Amino acid sequence: MRIKCxxxxxxxxxxxxxxQPGQRTVQGEIEEALSEVHKGKFVRITASGRTDxxxxxxxxxxxFDTDLQIPAAKWPVILNQKIGRDIAILxxxxxxxxxxxxxxxxxxxxxxIIDKSTVALPFRRHYAVHYPYHLNVEAMRxxxxxxxxxxxxxxxxxxxxEVIDRVRTIDFIKVEEIxxxxxxxxxxxxxxxxMVRIIAGTLLEVGTGKYKPGEVMKMLEAKDRxxxxxxxxxxxxxxxxxxxx
Amino acid sequence: MRIKCxxxxxxxxxxxxxxQPGQRTVQGEIEEALSEVHKGKFVRITASGRTDxxxxxxxxxxxFDTDLQIPAAKWPVILNQKIGRDIAILxxxxxxxxxxxxxxxxxxxxxxIIDKSTVALPFRRHYAVHYPYHLNVEAMRxxxxxxxxxxxxxxxxxxxxEVIDRVRTIDFIKVEEIxxxxxxxxxxxxxxxxMVRIIAGTLLEVGTGKYKPGEVMKMLEAKDRxxxxxxxxxxxxxxxxxxxx
Numbered sequence: 001m002r003i004k005c006x007x008x009x010x011x012x013x014x015x016x017x018x019x020q021p022g023q024r025t026v027q028g029e030i031e032e033a034l035s036e037v038h039k040g041k042f043v044r045i046t047a048s049g050r051t052d053x054x055x056x057x058x059x060x061x062x063x064f065d066t067d068l069q070i071p072a073a074k075w076p077v078i079l080n081q082k083i084g085r086d087i088a089i090l091x092x093x094x095x096x097x098x099x100x101x102x103x104x105x106x107x108x109x110x111x112x113i114i115d116k117s118t119v120a121l122p123f124r125r126h127y128a129v130h131y132p133y134h135l136n137v138e139a140m141r142x143x144x145x146x147x148x149x150x151x152x153x154x155x156x157x158x159x160x161x162e163v164i165d166r167v168r169t170i171d172f173i174k175v176e177e178i179x180x181x182x183x184x185x186x187x188x189x190x191x192x193x194x195m196v197r198i199i200a201g202t203l204l205e206v207g208t209g210k211y212k213p214g215e216v217m218k219m220l221e222a223k224d225r226x227x228x229x230x231x232x233x234x235x236x237x238x239x240x241x242x243x244x245x
Numbered sequence: 246m247r248i249k250c251x252x253x254x255x256x257x258x259x260x261x262x263x264x265q266p267g268q269r270t271v272q273g274e275i276e277e278a279l280s281e282v283h284k285g286k287f288v289r290i291t292a293s294g295r296t297d298x299x300x301x302x303x304x305x306x307x308x309f310d311t312d313l314q315i316p317a318a319k320w321p322v323i324l325n326q327k328i329g330r331d332i333a334i335l336x337x338x339x340x341x342x343x344x345x346x347x348x349x350x351x352x353x354x355x356x357x358i359i360d361k362s363t364v365a366l367p368f369r370r371h372y373a374v375h376y377p378y379h380l381n382v383e384a385m386r387x388x389x390x391x392x393x394x395x396x397x398x399x400x401x402x403x404x405x406x407e408v409i410d411r412v413r414t415i416d417f418i419k420v421e422e423i424x425x426x427x428x429x430x431x432x433x434x435x436x437x438x439x440m441v442r443i444i445a446g447t448l449l450e451v452g453t454g455k456y457k458p459g460e461v462m463k464m465l466e467a468k469d470r471x472x473x474x475x476x477x478x479x480x481x482x483x484x485x486x487x488x489x490x
Contacts, residue, residue: 010367056368076364086367119321122255122331123301127368178423238368 202229447474
């Protein structure tokens with residue numbers, strides 16, 4: 001039986017999502033709990049994708065296969081008792097045998113949170129990136145609009161990216177203000193390595209006036225990582241939602 | 246010279262605001278930093294009031310006296326370098342010699358944050374209280390309105406309260422919904438021990454239907470801690486703002 005789970009985590013105390021020898025990772029912690037339930041038989045989980053150290057998730061998705069006759073809805077209760085309080089299985093359901101948490105992704109939404117306070121707020125220090133400079137939000141929205149749609153995002157991906165096809169479609173980039181925070185919401189059909197963090201970093205530099213909104217079009221055309229803005233820090237990033245239809 | 250500071254802190258790793266021998270406290274950490282700046286001479290700080298272990302502050306206020314000829318605006322930079330990243334001095338200004346951070350308070354605003362998600366969100370576990378039950382927000386608002394104004398809040402204060410006069414005025418109690426969170430905003434001219442946490446706990450029990458909105462009037466009349474609802478946990482509470490005019 002294939003089980004599909006939605007999991008939320010606080011990335012602060014993890015060495016990222018993916019299993020790394022000798023490090024605490026989200027995947028490692030869940031696989032350990034699952035293997036315990038399966039009486040020591042190792043159970044692999046497959047997620048929609050990795051997240052880096054410090055990156056949080058509201059709704060990461062993974063699947064695993066089990067022979068145990070446990071109703072799907074019981075899995076969150078069973079697993080949440082065994083894993084740290086900084087991971088929470090939000091829900092579980094039986095998926096078709098052919099379902100694949102990575103290959104079947106249709107769209108993902110990421111959010112990136114900025115703390116605009118003059119001095120970094122202590123209770124947001126692991127959950128939002130402190131950026132106390134004056135930001136022209138309208139300019140940022142204009143730049144964001146240029147990034148929406150289908151583009152080659154080579155300039156907005158890590159120079160280490162090995163993927164050949166770097167054309168992706170962004171459904172929307174919204175820039176929302178809630179009190180002292182600014183939130184970027186980015187939904188698209190696929191994301192290259194560091195893509196959201198480079199988009200966030202570039203939008204911030206548009207906000208401060210370093211780049212004009214229209215310049216992001218030239219950045220896209222350049223197809224060169226050096227053409228776009230900085231990579232914003234990991235701890236402002238949240239994998240918010242993964243959609244399969 | 247008397248300096249007035251606004252300070253924010255993440256209460257998670259503190260044994261409360263007030264100095265306690267052998268424990269890490271907000272007051273202790275700031276006084277230690279100040280004494281270091283004053284070359285070992287102990288400097289006492291006086292806050293608008295205490296906060297319990299786990300309680301956060303967005304805008305706590307304290308004052309201290311100094312002989313050092315340091316421009317007031319420099320104090321945040323100097324102190325923030327010496328204290329943990331879970332405390333941040335947001336601003337400092339010279340106050341009149343007669344200013345007193347506790348006695349001169351006109352009003353305070355507290356906020357109380359509820360995480361309504363079915364499963365507690367990991368990145369909110371120290372910053373919002375998880376309450377997954379269905380809540381009737383309209384009933385909560387109706388109950389909140391009954392608590393506004395001038396009342397004897399004996400029923401809404403810890404049984405350990407030694408204060409004789411328990412009449413306080415609440416300017417407003419707002420119940421706001423933002424995505425998966427519910428925020429109570431409570432402003433008043435003074436608060437008894439545990440008062441906001443008992444108001445929050447009672448409103449939650451009105452939300453679940455345990456009490457009818459009108460019953461809070463009877464709770465007030467009873468002048469008995471046993472008449473009101475439960476004391477909600479510390480980690481959902483924020484001292485948000487202290488006003489002196």
